[in-house]
Amino acid sequence: MLLKDTYDVVIIGSGPGGLAAAVEAKKEGAEDVLVIERDAELGGILLQCIHNGFGLEIFSEDLPGPSYAQRYIDESLALGVETLLDTIVLEVTPGRKIYASSSRFGFVEINARAIVLAMGCRERTRAMIRIPGMRPAGVYTAGTAQRFVNIEGYMPGEKYVILGSGDIGLIMARRLTFEGAKVERVLEILPYLSGLTRNYVQCLQDFDIPLQFQHTVKNIFGKNRVEAVEIAAVDERWNFIPGSEEIIPCDTLLLSVGLIPENELSRQAGVELDPITGGPYVDESRQTNVPGIFAAGNVVHVYDLADWVTLAGYEAGKGAAKFAMALRASENAHIPVIAGNNVHHVVPQSININSLGEDEIELQLRVLKPIEDRVMIEVHDGKNQIARKAARYARPGEMNTITLKAKHFADVEKASSITVEVNPR
Amino acid sequence: MQEEYDFIVIGGGVVGCIIARSISRYEGRVLLIDKEADLCMGTTAANTAIVHAGYDPLPNTLKARMNVKGNAMWDQLAGELDFAFERRGDFVVAVGEDELPALDVLLTQAKKNGVPGCLILSGPEVRRREKNITPETSGALWASTGGICDPFAVTIAAAENAVMNGAVVKLNTEFQDFIMEGNRIIGIKTNRGEFLSRWVINAAGLFSDVVMHKAGVRPEFKIKPRKGEYFVFDRADVQIDNVLFPVPSDKGKGVLVTTTVHGNTILGPNAEIIDDKEDTSTTIAGMDEIWAGARKLIPSLDRKHVIATFAGLRPMGNAPCKVPGVDYNADYIIEIPDEVQGFVNLGGIESPGLASSPAIAQEVIDLLKDAGEELREKKDWDPIRPSRPRFRDMSQKDRKLLVEMDPSYGRIICRCEDVTEGEIVAEIHAPVPATTYDAIKRRTWLGTGRCQGGFDSPRVVEILARELRVSPLRITKLGEGSEFLFRPTKNVEG
Numbered sequence: 001m002l003l004k005d006t007y008d009v010v011i012i013g014s015g016p017g018g019l020a021a022a023v024e025a026k027k028e029g030a031e032d033v034l035v036i037e038r039d040a041e042l043g044g045i046l047l048q049c050i051h052n053g054f055g056l057e058i059f060s061e062d063l064p065g066p067s068y069a070q071r072y073i074d075e076s077l078a079l080g081v082e083t084l085l086d087t088i089v090l091e092v093t094p095g096r097k098i099y100a101s102s103s104r105f106g107f108v109e110i111n112a113r114a115i116v117l118a119m120g121c122r123e124r125t126r127a128m129i130r131i132p133g134m135r136p137a138g139v140y141t142a143g144t145a146q147r148f149v150n151i152e153g154y155m156p157g158e159k160y161v162i163l164g165s166g167d168i169g170l171i172m173a174r175r176l177t178f179e180g181a182k183v184e185r186v187l188e189i190l191p192y193l194s195g196l197t198r199n200y201v202q203c204l205q206d207f208d209i210p211l212q213f214q215h216t217v218k219n220i221f222g223k224n225r226v227e228a229v230e231i232a233a234v235d236e237r238w239n240f241i242p243g244s245e246e247i248i249p250c251d252t253l254l255l256s257v258g259l260i261p262e263n264e265l266s267r268q269a270g271v272e273l274d275p276i277t278g279g280p281y282v283d284e285s286r287q288t289n290v291p292g293i294f295a296a297g298n299v300v301h302v303y304d305l306a307d308w309v310t311l312a313g314y315e316a317g318k319g320a321a322k323f324a325m326a327l328r329a330s331e332n333a334h335i336p337v338i339a340g341n342n343v344h345h346v347v348p349q350s351i352n353i354n355s356l357g358e359d360e361i362e363l364q365l366r367v368l369k370p371i372e373d374r375v376m377i378e379v380h381d382g383k384n385q386i387a388r389k390a391a392r393y394a395r396p397g398e399m400n401t402i403t404l405k406a407k408h409f410a411d412v413e414k415a416s417s418i419t420v421e422v423n424p425r
Numbered sequence: 426m427q428e429e430y431d432f433i434v435i436g437g438g439v440v441g442c443i444i445a446r447s448i449s450r451y452e453g454r455v456l457l458i459d460k461e462a463d464l465c466m467g468t469t470a471a472n473t474a475i476v477h478a479g480y481d482p483l484p485n486t487l488k489a490r491m492n493v494k495g496n497a498m499w500d501q502l503a504g505e506l507d508f509a510f511e512r513r514g515d516f517v518v519a520v521g522e523d524e525l526p527a528l529d530v531l532l533t534q535a536k537k538n539g540v541p542g543c544l545i546l547s548g549p550e551v552r553r554r555e556k557n558i559t560p561e562t563s564g565a566l567w568a569s570t571g572g573i574c575d576p577f578a579v580t581i582a583a584a585e586n587a588v589m590n591g592a593v594v595k596l597n598t599e600f601q602d603f604i605m606e607g608n609r610i611i612g613i614k615t616n617r618g619e620f621l622s623r624w625v626i627n628a629a630g631l632f633s634d635v636v637m638h639k640a641g642v643r644p645e646f647k648i649k650p651r652k653g654e655y656f657v658f659d660r661a662d663v664q665i666d667n668v669l670f671p672v673p674s675d676k677g678k679g680v681l682v683t684t685t686v687h688g689n690t691i692l693g694p695n696a697e698i699i700d701d702k703e704d705t706s707t708t709i710a711g712m713d714e715i716w717a718g719a720r721k722l723i724p725s726l727d728r729k730h731v732i733a734t735f736a737g738l739r740p741m742g743n744a745p746c747k748v749p750g751v752d753y754n755a756d757y758i759i760e761i762p763d764e765v766q767g768f769v770n771l772g773g774i775e776s777p778g779l780a781s782s783p784a785i786a787q788e789v790i791d792l793l794k795d796a797g798e799e800l801r802e803k804k805d806w807d808p809i810r811p812s813r814p815r816f817r818d819m820s821q822k823d824r825k826l827l828v829e830m831d832p833s834y835g836r837i838i839c840r841c842e843d844v845t846e847g848e849i850v851a852e853i854h855a856p857v858p859a860t861t862y863d864a865i866k867r868r869t870w871l872g873t874g875r876c877q878g879g880f881d882s883p884r885v886v887e888i889l890a891r892e893l894r895v896s897p898l899r900i901t902k903l904g905e906g907s908e909f910l911f912r913p914t915k916n917v918e919g
Contacts, residue, residue: 088837102835122876122880125732132709132711132734140882152886155913156909156911220706
């Protein structure tokens, strides 16, 4: 595959939002659509979500994450979407230039008529919830552990405590149990579940994994590897309740304590973020405040179902394609004005045929060589003359002009370029 | 057969590594050992990264002398070893009229200590220079020679330069005892065998008391760890570009608001005297204390932008100042003791130990010369340690060239800090190889950003396993016992 200099729509990220945007952009008429993915395969985080529960809304089917992704991968490739894998976007400019780094293509620069930001979200970390204690190995976010288990094929521990009742944590509790590990406890600081009820039933209840509301981790022990965590009950204001402390021996603490839209690239591009959602402000077509930059899915706000991310991706892909095609039309509207025989240069260098109206257009030019005799300034489209003007002489030191009038515009519109020449009569 | 050396340095912190580098300039075989899997895992691992100007230590103490002399040596050190060092200057900020007299005391002390470039600024002038500072600021001491650095980079670069000049570095090598011949030290016993040496230099930091006691030196000397906790902010959200101290108290220099050479604002430390030399845990009380301290200087700070917390231990000693009439009992020890031969003894090198380290190394060289050691400079000694490419700090144009030369620099492994596979591989095969996750983190700053390694850690484990030719199950965070992974999943053939 050869990379083009300019694409109609470039989509950053190939999760459910990015793939849906690519499919919809193609269907809406965008010709050159490129998806940039930092991993070696399309699908984003769906690839490590090997559990079922995907597609219920869109396909009325209960699919695992990779199968759900595959439907959109197949569709986008069939539609001719181009892909750039194992590539990280380093910077997006407000002028929609993309700098990316790829092990295969090296350092690449791509121009986009429209961009869809579909970078998804990242997990909140230990520091964000300020768990005190030691900093040994064995403290992982649930998503990182999920990658180790489902993609790399390794178990990051044997005895787990999971903090947070987010969906990834619940799913991982079941997954680790399947693999023969022991999940000692799931803790939730809130008095209610933060994930889906169906995940609580299918992942914890069915496997007798205890869940404690209004409990959190108070301390982490272990120099090299986690040896135990101290947990405690909290009141409504999250203050620890004295006397409720309990030490649970374990080798791994998983954190499933929330997701944050991933908007570092958006910020660089000048995209304004909503401090409440952490994602860009968008209009109904999912366009951000930067013209031509759209955003869809978890990068805008965190969804609980991938199906909804897909639907948001459709909106953004459609908006981006419309924007790109309008831009393309206006680019094609410019025809060049060429300096022909004995002409050094002409200003303007191009004419926008979409804006031709009643106003005359004066072409200003200088000749290359003096002609001390009568001359003819001619404008043609390569075959037929459009306009002409006689002069008594032509000298480089004296600027010449020729004016295109409304009566000439029909011919100008039909031309793919126009040329100006100054010849002896 | 026992390996024979002329000089053994115990301890791979900033002091030990700069000493090893200074000695590697001269003829003789140099060995540096550290008990951990990497360099800079003790006090050097967690501190404020400030090259102090020198107005803080009590006049006439060894601390004061080393600090001021050491500070002046940093430009050359940074130039030769090619690490990030910025002489930004620092402020000691007085809040309210009550704290103003403390600035005069510091200025007088600065003059006594011979610190150049200090002056007192008015409240409005301080507020003009740092817009986020509390409106109650009444003035500040401005010390133009204060600097910030990357303490890992300094330490590793010094060790690498020592290795380039012939020194040997052995990690995972723990000092157990001295080998004596009468009252002369002739070597050391470690968990990895015995090493003979004409000189042994104690740069063991938190454990310097244990080492000197084994030599029968200063039985009354004791290191008390003073724990300091820190917050790190996301640089996208918080950018305080100045180094701001509060006025000092009897607990020390107080909670700073400062910045790193990587652009992250950091807060800390508090100062809690503890017993356990390995207790680097953060605490709720400690974090609350830092927060209150920092908010006194910058009221607008918001906890939601904190991306990391950590704690470090300062090796506070109880050695009295040798200068008569100076009542100070936590001075540095830098000496060749009378009671044993072949021993250079250091102890209590707490803050400003980083700033002092080049001067301490020079002091050690001078002591060796005074003891009759004939130090002859190597003909081929090379003081220059070339740094390796850092993708993150390069222009788009330079990045393009780098990736064209070596495509592995095109594969980004840490997306928050833009660290590439090429950089990681280079560190694994560097003169002092990085063989753990944290070792790579210290060298490349990978995993220090807002996702805190969530994205990169599986990928780094894979690269380490490939480059070291071991199973991923053997890859550790910080050395043996800190493996990331326990076993393959059921369905994967091992």
